[in-house]
Amino acid sequence: MKTRISKAMATRLIETGIALTSINNLDELLEFIVHEARGLTKADAGSLYIVNGSNLDFLVCQNDTLTRKVGADAERGLFTVYSIPVSKQSLAGYAALTGEALNFPDVYNLPPDAPFSFNKEFDRRNGYRTMSMLNVPMKAPDGAIVGVLQLINSLDHNGEIMPFEDDMVAVVQALASQAAVAVKNAKLTAALMDAHLDTIFRLAVAAEYRDQDTARHIQRISEYTKIIAKSMGLPGRDVILIGHASPMHDVGKLGVPDSILLKPGKLTPEERVEMEKHTVFGGKILAGSESEILRLSESIALTHHEKWDGSGYPYGIKGGSIPIAGRIVAIADVFDALSSPRCYKPAFPMDKVLAILEHDTGIHFDPDVSKVFFGNLDEIQEIHRRMKESG
Ligand SMILES: [Fe+2]
Ligand SMILES: [Fe+2]
Structure with a gap:
């Protein structure tokens, strides 16, 4: 696949990469990753899953259409944190398991022989129609899959839904790899901080107990x-x-x-x-x-x-x-x-x-x-x- 990445896009990718290294808070970082990936691909919605043992935790969901419909505050109530198994049955699970990106113009019409299916539950509950979808694994340099970035409904100038261009897959993959490193670092920083604070707290308790x-x-x-x-x-x-x-x-x-x-x-x-x-x-x-x-x-x-x-x-x-x-x-x-x-x-x-x-x-x-x-x-x-x- 030959990829044509415009200069503007390459610049944005580099800027995003730099910005990623400056965010230490994991929640903030995950929101930023989805926001940037959506900006690059003009996606109406986007989600992010993080690998947690043999599961994928669904942690971020951004959706412009639903936010406009219900307002930002109510929107938060639409999404609950849940987990799905890392398995071939779901699109995100498949991407996490195999390390392959999946790009479909309409997830309601997946190839009949595909091992995965699309769960329409979210659409049904919220009156949304998920059509084009790009699932990209977040692969760290050591090959470990940290999570899956899911982009939904690429929009053209008129706001019409169109498929994600194949060129975009490589761009999102580049972003996803940078994001994987940032997520790993943020988790490490958080773990170090916890250990640090725990030590400090125990020292203080020791002094006070006396x-x-x-x-x-x-x-x-x-x-x-x-x-x-x-x-x-x-x-x-x-x-x-x-x-x-x-x-x-x-x-x-x-x-x-x-x-x-x-x-x-x-x-x-x-x-x-x-x-x-x-x-x-x-x-x-x-x-x-x-x-x-x-x-x-x-x-x-x-x-x-x-x-x-x-x-x-x-x-x-x-x-x-x-x-x-x-x-x-x-x-x-x-x-x-x-x-x-x-x-x-x-x-x-x-x-x-x-x-x-x-x-x-x-x-x-x-x-x-x-x-x-x-x-x-x-x-x-x-x-x-x-x-x-x-x-
Ligand atoms: Fe004192
Ligand atoms: Fe005291």
Whole structure:
């Protein structure tokens, strides 16, 4: 088959390839792949299946005609995530199993000897007519099939349905291979990120357990700080980062002796000095990392006991010179500590907790952060209720 790819198309393919490498979020990436493939082939609709063991998970469905008919919001309700087996019985399954692209002008009139059939259920339910269809396997360079890209109803200038040109098959195959690499990378990145976050979380739990605190405390701190950061207008990325970094605020307690950390009564002034060192220990444990999350954790570990008026520790810095993340964790941590039971005290009643926070605003807490905290009190209390200590 001789392929004629126009210069404009080649340029678009290259641009798409570059764009593919910059998207890390898997869902976003899959939507983008279908969108670009549809743009190249002028397809009214498109779907994407990802290989999951011996199944194909149907994950993306875009359909201009149905979106116009029902609106974008309702459209999402039309498609449900489902799985089909990788087998010769379905068009997508066949493409995934054999690595062959399938191009048919009308899927209602498939060759009688074909092993696959077209499932008309979706069309029937939504009043749609699938006619021309191109199924292209997403093949990675090592030959593994990552998924199947399915393009539906190629449209001409007048919006009439026509077959997908044979030339297009090679173009979509090129895109599908690039997409396969991007999907593999995105999955790998997600797996690494999960492992990274899991390690961080376990480290934080280890530190808190020594202090009779709980894993729940850490999870709640993560949720509170995200709400406050978001409401303060921090960029979305920073909100996510603070949610991952804040659980490690007390990781330096790993360096405080048990005799002090677990002492039931009041600490002597010397013991207090030792206890306060958990901020500096935490900073040291977390220092020098390339990871953005760990760098933010370091800053939080060091500054979550600083106070707005400069009377905190370890450095006694004040006001805006305390990093914003430290100021946010300060109020979240105090709120959670006061409102939760500890081995040395019961939970304070909520009105008492709030009175203390209010009183300490401008002394301990940044007035702006405090304002946002109280502005989101319902949601914060809801998290506190939902993620209560168990047992
Ligand atoms: Fe602390
Ligand atoms: Fe804490």
